[in-house]
Amino acid sequence: MKKIAKNCLHVVFLALALPLAAIAGFGRFPPTFSLAAHACALVPGVVGDYFRIAFYKLTLKQCSLYSRVSFGSFFAHPNVVLGQGVYIGSYCILGRCSIGERTQIASQVQILSGRRQHRREGSGQIGGASEADFEVIEIGADCWIGASSIIMASVGFGTTIGAGAVVVRPIASQVVAVGNPARAIKELCPDSRE
Numbered sequence: 001m002k003k004i005a006k007n008c009l010h011v012v013f014l015a016l017a018l019p020l021a022a023i024a025g026f027g028r029f030p031p032t033f034s035l036a037a038h039a040c041a042l043v044p045g046v047v048g049d050y051f052r053i054a055f056y057k058l059t060l061k062q063c064s065l066y067s068r069v070s071f072g073s074f075f076a077h078p079n080v081v082l083g084q085g086v087y088i089g090s091y092c093i094l095g096r097c098s099i100g101e102r103t104q105i106a107s108q109v110q111i112l113s114g115r116r117q118h119r120r121e122g123s124g125q126i127g128g129a130s131e132a133d134f135e136v137i138e139i140g141a142d143c144w145i146g147a148s149s150i151i152m153a154s155v156g157f158g159t160t161i162g163a164g165a166v167v168v169r170p171i172a173s174q175v176v177a178v179g180n181p182a183r184a185i186k187e188l189c190p191d192s193r194e
Contacts, residue, residue, distance in 0.1 A: 010053075013053075013054035014058065017051055017058055020036045021055055024036040024055075024059050027058075027060060027078030033077075037074040038074055042071075049068050049070065056069065056075065056080075062080075063080070066085060067082055067083070067084060067085060067086040070090040072090045072091040073090060073093070073094070076093060077095055077096045081097075081098040081099065083099055083102070083103065083141065085101050086099050086101065086103050087104045087105065088109075089105055089108070089147070091108045092105060092108065092110065092111075094111045095134070096114075097136060097138070099139045100140045100141030100143065103140070103142060103144075103145070107147050109147065111139070112137070112150065112152045113134040114152060115135075115152045115153065137152070137154055138154040138155070139154070140156045141157045142158045143157065143158065144159075146161055146162045147163045149166070151167045152167055153168055153171070154170045155170070155171045155177075156173030159171055159174060159188075160176045162176065164180070166179075166180040172184060175188060
């Protein structure tokens with residue numbers, strides 16, 4: 001019964017999010033996508049959770065309705081894959097990324113679209129986003145990304161990233177990584193629940 005009720009709520013919120021997704025060109029118009037994503041981020045409570053996931057289902061490259069994006073969090077680009085059972089905490093800013101199933105992301109995490117988003121000209125002037133080298137950051141399934149982490153490189157499946165870590169180079173699967181720059185400090189057993 002609970003599953004049926006949840007599915008009905010998803011249908012209702014998909015209908016409610018449809019006009020906003022249409023304004024965003026279903027993810028094809030970056031300026032209106034950004035405006036709509038910011039607006040969705042500010043809808044409070046459980047209503048906001050359902051509304052955000054419905055909007056992202058209609059605008060991202062791929063998005064499971066059975067995930068959660070909390071208050072204040074938004075995707076800066078529509079080029080995102082969001083697996084099933086993903087939880088994204090409050091006040092996260094997420095660039096181009098692919099997030100595996102059942103991954104949990106704590107509050108105030110930033111996933112940048114790589115490390116080289118702004119180039120410097122020969123004169124030292126910083127180039128704009130139009131000249132950027134955007135990457136899709138891969139985060140594997142069953143990961144835990146700690147609060148206030150900054151992710152600029154891929155993270156393997158089953159990995160824990162400690163709170164406040166700064167990931168500038170790829171992190172292997174099934175490890176615990178902490179620090180700035182983040183380094184693996186422990187290997188996890190496949191059965192581990194850490």
